[in-house]
Amino acid sequence: MPKDSGIGASSKRREDVRFLTGAGNYTDDINVRGQAYVHFLRSDIAHGRIKSVDTSAAEGMPGVVKIFTGKDFEGVGGIPCGWEVTDKHGAPMQEPPHPILAQGKVRHVGDPIAAVVADSLEQARDAAEAIDVDIEVLPAVMNMKAAAQDGATLVHDDLKNNICYDWQLGEADDAKVNEVFANAAHVTTLDLVNNRLVANPMEPRVAVAEYSRGTEDYTLYTTSQNPHVIRLLMCAFVLGLPEHKVRVVAPDVGGGFGTKIFHYAEEAFCTFAAKACNRPVKWSSSRSEAFMSDAHGRDHVSTIELALDADNNFVGLRTNTYANLGAYLSTFSSSVPTWLHGTLMAGNYKTPVIQVNVKAMFTNTVPVDAYRGAGRPEATYQLERVVDKAARELGVDPIALRRQNFITQFPYDTPVALTYDTGDYNGTMDKLEAAADLAGFAARRAESEAKGKLRGLGINCYIEACGIAPSNIVGMLGARAGLYDAATVRVNATGSISVMVGAHSHGQGHETAFPQVVADMIGIDESMIEIVHGDTSKIPFGMGTYGSRSLAVCGSAMVKATEKVIEKAKKIAAHLLEASEADIELKDGQFSVAGTDKSVAWGDVTLTAYVPHNYPLEVEPGLEETAFYDPANFTFPSGAYACEVEIDPETGQVSVEKFTAADDFGNIINPMIVDGQVHGGIGQGIGQALLENCAYDENGQLLSASFMDYAMPRADDLPFYAVDHSSQTPCTHNPLGVKGCGEAGAIGSPPAVVHAVLDAMNSGGKAVDQIDMPVSPSRVWAAMNG
Amino acid sequence: MYNFEFEKPSTIADAVAALGSEDAQALGGGQTLIPTLKQRLASPSALISLNGIAEMQGVCVDDDGSVSIGGATTHATVAAEAASSYPALAALAGQIGDPAVRNRGTIGGSIANNDPAACYPAGALGSGATIVTNTRQIGADDFFEGMFSTALDEGEIITAVRFPVPQAASYQKFLQPASRFALVGVYLARFADGVRVAVTGASEDGVFRWSEAEQALNGAFRTDALMGLSINPMNMISDLHGSKEYRAHLVGVMTKRAIEACM
Numbered sequence A: 001m002p003k004d005s006g007i008g009a010s011s012k013r014r015e016d017v018r019f020l021t022g023a024g025n026y027t028d029d030i031n032v033r034g035q036a037y038v039h040f041l042r043s044d045i046a047h048g049r050i051k052s053v054d055t056s057a058a059e060g061m062p063g064v065v066k067i068f069t070g071k072d073f074e075g076v077g078g079i080p081c082g083w084e085v086t087d088k089h090g091a092p093m094q095e096p097p098h099p100i101l102a103q104g105k106v107r108h109v110g111d112p113i114a115a116v117v118a119d120s121l122e123q124a125r126d127a128a129e130a131i132d133v134d135i136e137v138l139p140a141v142m143n144m145k146a147a148a149q150d151g152a153t154l155v156h157d158d159l160k161n162n163i164c165y166d167w168q169l170g171e172a173d174d175a176k177v178n179e180v181f182a183n184a185a186h187v188t189t190l191d192l193v194n195n196r197l198v199a200n201p202m203e204p205r206v207a208v209a210e211y212s213r214g215t216e217d218y219t220l221y222t223t224s225q226n227p228h229v230i231r232l233l234m235c236a237f238v239l240g241l242p243e244h245k246v247r248v249v250a251p252d253v254g255g256g257f258g259t260k261i262f263h264y265a266e267e268a269f270c271t272f273a274a275k276a277c278n279r280p281v282k283w284s285s286s287r288s289e290a291f292m293s294d295a296h297g298r299d300h301v302s303t304i305e306l307a308l309d310a311d312n313n314f315v316g317l318r319t320n321t322y323a324n325l326g327a328y329l330s331t332f333s334s335s336v337p338t339w340l341h342g343t344l345m346a347g348n349y350k351t352p353v354i355q356v357n358v359k360a361m362f363t364n365t366v367p368v369d370a371y372r373g374a375g376r377p378e379a380t381y382q383l384e385r386v387v388d389k390a391a392r393e394l395g396v397d398p399i400a401l402r403r404q405n406f407i408t409q410f411p412y413d414t415p416v417a418l419t420y421d422t423g424d425y426n427g428t429m430d431k432l433e434a435a436a437d438l439a440g441f442a443a444r445r446a447e448s449e450a451k452g453k454l455r456g457l458g459i460n461c462y463i464e465a466c467g468i469a470p471s472n473i474v475g476m477l478g479a480r481a482g483l484y485d486a487a488t489v490r491v492n493a494t495g496s497i498s499v500m501v502g503a504h505s506h507g508q509g510h511e512t513a514f515p516q517v518v519a520d521m522i523g524i525d526e527s528m529i530e531i532v533h534g535d536t537s538k539i540p541f542g543m544g545t546y547g548s549r550s551l552a553v554c555g556s557a558m559v560k561a562t563e564k565v566i567e568k569a570k571k572i573a574a575h576l577l578e579a580s581e582a583d584i585e586l587k588d589g590q591f592s593v594a595g596t597d598k599s600v601a602w603g604d605v606t607l608t609a610y611v612p613h614n615y616p617l618e619v620e621p622g623l624e625e626t627a628f629y630d631p632a633n634f635t636f637p638s639g640a641y642a643c644e645v646e647i648d649p650e651t652g653q654v655s656v657e658k659f660t661a662a663d664d665f666g667n668i669i670n671p672m673i674v675d676g677q678v679h680g681g682i683g684q685g686i687g688q689a690l691l692e693n694c695a696y697d698e699n700g701q702l703l704s705a706s707f708m709d710y711a712m713p714r715a716d717d718l719p720f721y722a723v724d725h726s727s728q729t730p731c732t733h734n735p736l737g738v739k740g741c742g743e744a745g746a747i748g749s750p751p752a753v754v755h756a757v758l759d760a761m762n763s764g765g766k767a768v769d770q771i772d773m774p775v776s777p778s779r780v781w782a783a784m785n786g
Numbered sequence B: 001m002y003n004f005e006f007e008k009p010s011t012i013a014d015a016v017a018a019l020g021s022e023d024a025q026a027l028g029g030g031q032t033l034i035p036t037l038k039q040r041l042a043s044p045s046a047l048i049s050l051n052g053i054a055e056m057q058g059v060c061v062d063d064d065g066s067v068s069i070g071g072a073t074t075h076a077t078v079a080a081e082a083a084s085s086y087p088a089l090a091a092l093a094g095q096i097g098d099p100a101v102r103n104r105g106t107i108g109g110s111i112a113n114n115d116p117a118a119c120y121p122a123g124a125l126g127s128g129a130t131i132v133t134n135t136r137q138i139g140a141d142d143f144f145e146g147m148f149s150t151a152l153d154e155g156e157i158i159t160a161v162r163f164p165v166p167q168a169a170s171y172q173k174f175l176q177p178a179s180r181f182a183l184v185g186v187y188l189a190r191f192a193d194g195v196r197v198a199v200t201g202a203s204e205d206g207v208f209r210w211s212e213a214e215q216a217l218n219g220a221f222r223t224d225a226l227m228g229l230s231i232n233p234m235n236m237i238s239d240l241h242g243s244k245e246y247r248a249h250l251v252g253v254m255t256k257r258a259i260e261a262c263m
């Protein structure tokens, strides 16, 4: 019987009522009395030296309040990078400055050169057109391999080269790795590209800042996944403001997918300008601006080699990746191709020797940072593609080859720095084989062929590391922040509860799922509990939401705080029931004395806490507790996915006919929300595999600068999914046993789609073993007719 | 957007008069023009909306059996109202953009704009339609002069488009994955006196007739009539979504499918 409330129930998402009826309160809905508007004059040149920026004609234009250029920010900090990666020789990464407005050079199309604050947006745009910018055009640094050569044009003149770091993980002894490959019975090698993506949340970024001359307080409303992180970075590193004078609010946020984690120049600008202009300042990104100023995702070029012994056991894995960081270091950009990527190269397999090599490159493109999955999709894609290719080369069943090499003993120490606490990869694969009806594939293929179509089946596995992570470990790896989270459980006198959480919900359903946990622990109705998030003045602290961490990390803090509340409430109940605290039990919202029929209701206890007439003298009045939770390890969701596609051989058009996901997320709080997260992730994964491509030309012009050329997946590009999460090995180290499900779909689906396309092409008699994403009709047609 | 005046006349004569003022521009459904204005790529002094002109609205069947569509008729109206009189054209209109676009965008705007990937130019050229303006009537063969270029004079407006109705016709549109305009679209119409094949999306010169295919099909209206025929990729468009060779290939595939649909 499915539960109808509490942990395990598919409670309906309460926040959807306001989202779907137009009652949400998004940042762009916020207008502050007297606000002015900023328009950023952005570079249309990818790389150039700024000779002059003449604002004199623009200053006097109607409505202009003030015009800012790079000079106004010379004494101000730049956008910081939150993770210092150490290269393979022990040197820190090269970390160039990232000014709020361009100084000296422009480094990508979209780099802001000047900002006009005016009474209206149109006036700001008019004035921006009157700014005279003289730029000496320099060659654009676009190709990562060329950019790594000695003598290449430098994106940052003060750096020694364009390589941010040359990083390595795993086996450091090249000779040992070479020996493994030399002695292998078979080596499979694959060159591939992980295509650059634009996250394109439905809501573009917005910032509104105000400053009170009277109190010297600032308030910044911004589209962020982590308002406390923004406050910390902006106050401590950019503007030098006291944190207690700055409130950052991220109200309803219309999708983030990683791209709203980062601290952006526009937020700092509005905060700075609000004081400088003594007026609230608002910026709302247009979609066109979003394409050239939101951090992009992925963009890796890799070579991966897999060594197998004569029995098809994986004996060695080596990767060489160029990772594009774009023109500047975005907040977590440096961690994505390294600690969020290299550490995942073991995947689900017990490969004993692994060496991961990553060169992170500066280029004249928009900065690249975390996008749904962040590093883990890139790792999974490479690894699964090479495993599938090996199976094809060796003529063995791709599932059997995977099963043979699965890790089966837990905990498992990988050669790339992680310890998997638990998992059941064979069990999850069993679920997949059943749910995807793999046995029926041959019949489905025959049906497709009868219609003149080619049909292919693609399988892959994934492992991911979520819930980042123990602060002491990430600190050792270079993180400049802790990665714990916090929650305050505030019980009101009448028994209802506000939970202030550091996680930020921007579509994930926290407002529904988090109360289910607290309701279950106390035994009261979910509707008595409300989640408060997204405001630094309301919540204790929060590292925010990304990396599928909210429930595993912040949810654990909430559990701890709730436990403290219950412990205190039991003291009060014991007093009211004239019993010993040790004998008090809490069930279904009633405190009772074990073995008796004496009980007192939750609401009576909470009222007593605030009206403490008959009250234990040694207990403080009130009922509110805060807890911080720092996880002991990452969590390791895993899964196995199957995709079936049809190809129209005449046009190369691919259609996804069937997609099945079997995931192990540990314990599940709300199955419906988990389904939804997997659906969304698969949608984005299919988008990456078939449609999405952020492309530049050799001069650094963005070719896919609007939805006319950047193909987002639409409903009719996607099939109905079959999602199974009944394979459950609970996380061993957090109180809920949960692992995180937000990114899995986007991590696990791209290789399955590409494998299916390759399988279909091969079934048509064309031996194709490589095609890059997006697998567009023209690429498929070219591969089949090449 | 730059500032502009806005007028919504109720007769063709008033619209033409209003368009006489310097830098005034006609506004149909605004589905192309408004985004252009938002990006500040055009700065008309005035927009003269054609949507309030009753004589430019709707679909009717003329005495000679041809279908006349008012220049300001939306794609959605054509999709619904031409469904019985000219089903292939109605189907074309029903495949343009999404419901919002179809409920605003107009046939006059689409044909005047002559986007190289637009659908209506193929429908008009493939049908041998007549473009009716406030001053004259122009045959489709003379109207489309190349990418974004037409025979229209300054201030001239399309008041109607008249389509002779073929015995059979089909529009085969292969979608550009992002915009869902035509990566290649082929409109094939079979009249008693011959076959017309018009191709959109493919060529650097905009919509064009594939005369070799027409000749072959006039000989034998069968898919294998296309055997040995191919489009020279030289003048085809090459972009992110497809090479010249791919587009040239798709012209053949879409033409074949249009023939099959007309059998």
Ligand SMILES: Cc1cc2nc3c(=O)[nH]c(=O)nc-3n(C[C@H](O)[C@H](O)[C@H](O)COP(=O)(O)OP(=O)(O)OC[C@H]3O[C@@H](n4cnc5c(N)ncnc54)[C@H](O)[C@@H]3O)c2cc1C
Binding pocket: B025, B026, B027, B028, B029, B030, B031, B032, B033, B034, B050, B071, B072, B095, B096, B097, B098, B101, B104, B105, B106, B107, B108, B109, B110, B112, B113, B115, B117, B118, B119, B120, B156, B157, B158, B159, B179, B180, B181, B182
């Ligand atoms: C999201 C989206 C998807 C689309 N998909 C497709 C598609 O799949 N296929 C397709 O063919 N099109 C597509 N379009 C374009 C759409 O069909 C437009 O409606 C059309 O191109 C322009 O028509 P309009 O009435 O909106 O003209 P407007 O945008 O108002 O005007 C366009 C130009 O025509 C001029 N003009 C307008 N009416 C007249 C007239 N009667 N006489 C003379 N000049 C006139 C204007 O001055 C202007 O220069 C799409 C548009 C959008 C926004």
